[in-house]
Amino acid sequence: MTSSDRLDATFAALADPTRRAILARLASGEASVMELAEPFEMSQPAISKHLKVLERAGLISRGRDAQRRPRRLEAKRFVEATEWLEKYRRLWAGNFQRLDTLLDQLKLDDLRTKEKKPVGTKN
Amino acid sequence: MPSSEIFNVTIPTDREIVVTRVFNAPRHLVFEAWTNPQYLPLWMLGPDGWTMPVCEMDLRPGGSWHFVWRHSNGQEMEMRGEYREVKPPERVVSSESWGPDWPETLNTVVFSEHAGKTTATVTLLYPSKEARDAALKTGMKQGMALSYDRLENYLSSLSV
Numbered sequence: 001m002t003s004s005d006r007l008d009a010t011f012a013a014l015a016d017p018t019r020r021a022i023l024a025r026l027a028s029g030e031a032s033v034m035e036l037a038e039p040f041e042m043s044q045p046a047i048s049k050h051l052k053v054l055e056r057a058g059l060i061s062r063g064r065d066a067q068r069r070p071r072r073l074e075a076k077r078f079v080e081a082t083e084w085l086e087k088y089r090r091l092w093a094g095n096f097q098r099l100d101t102l103l104d105q106l107k108l109d110d111l112r113t114k115e116k117k118p119v120g121t122k123n
Numbered sequence: 124m125p126s127s128e129i130f131n132v133t134i135p136t137d138r139e140i141v142v143t144r145v146f147n148a149p150r151h152l153v154f155e156a157w158t159n160p161q162y163l164p165l166w167m168l169g170p171d172g173w174t175m176p177v178c179e180m181d182l183r184p185g186g187s188w189h190f191v192w193r194h195s196n197g198q199e200m201e202m203r204g205e206y207r208e209v210k211p212p213e214r215v216v217s218s219e220s221w222g223p224d225w226p227e228t229l230n231t232v233v234f235s236e237h238a239g240k241t242t243a244t245v246t247l248l249y250p251s252k253e254a255r256d257a258a259l260k261t262g263m264k265q266g267m268a269l270s271y272d273r274l275e276n277y278l279s280s281l282s283v
Contacts, residue, residue, distance in 0.1 A: 015133075015135060075187050084208070085134070089132040092144070094171075095167050095169065096144050096146075098165065098168065099146065099166040100147070101166075102146040102165050103146055103153065103156055106156060106162075107152060108147070
């Protein structure tokens with residue numbers, strides 16, 4: 001697999017909300033298929049299908065316990081795939097916090113304008 | 124309200140990146156803050172240390188825009204594009220280019236208002252899977268590592 005194919009597999013795996021929820025669960029520790037299926041209204045085969053996609057993308061692996069076959073998060077692979085997205089997210093988060101502040105100011109200005117001029121203005 | 128309920132970054136397809144954020148303000152003000160060159164440089168700044176000395180916006184279909192950011196260490200970053208669709212206070216579609224080495228994206232910003240709050244949805248569409256991959260790789264090289272203890276928070280924010 002080229003690194004571009006690997007990215008495709010990873011992002012395809014991350015595009016599904018159930019699979020993201022599974023990853024979120026695994027971030028707090030390994031879990032068996034049964035434990036993973038519990039919070040979802042889904043059959044074990046359906047969950048297994050999602051797990052296969054995550055496994056193929058290298059985002060999870062199987063633990064050593066032969067009975068439970070617990071799945072665990074491959075954190076390194078996950079971080080590698082998502083650090084760009086995280087950086088991007090942080091960039092927007094900072095921008096949006098500043099925009100919140102500006103909007104509070106604009107709301108005040110809007111209110112004052114309306115008090116002075118009850119007839120609708122351009123804003 | 125956890126921030127993840129009002130702020131999301133997702134990759135719905137292999138050519139798109141979608142950013143969604145809810146603002147506690149009516150739509151016409153969010154649109155104004157987003158499209159008025161008097162306001163944009165006050166918030167669209169990126170990481171600490173950057174200012175936006177150039178913000179030109181000819182907000183009409185076919186009109187061009189040009190932004191320059193400057194860091195206190197002298198470094199500069201430039202972006203240009205053209206407005207394709209302008210429908211105040213609902214929607215702006217524009218092209219965005221960071222220069223010849225970057226893929227040009229088509230950006231769509233949609234504002235919708237509910238109960239005095241406004242949801243802004245920004246969709247970046249890359250021209251091809253290859254272009255997106257190139258952008259991802261470049262971004263990754265420059266990217267900062269996410270520490271493992273923050274991983275759980277990040278995952279739960281993604282899962283909403």
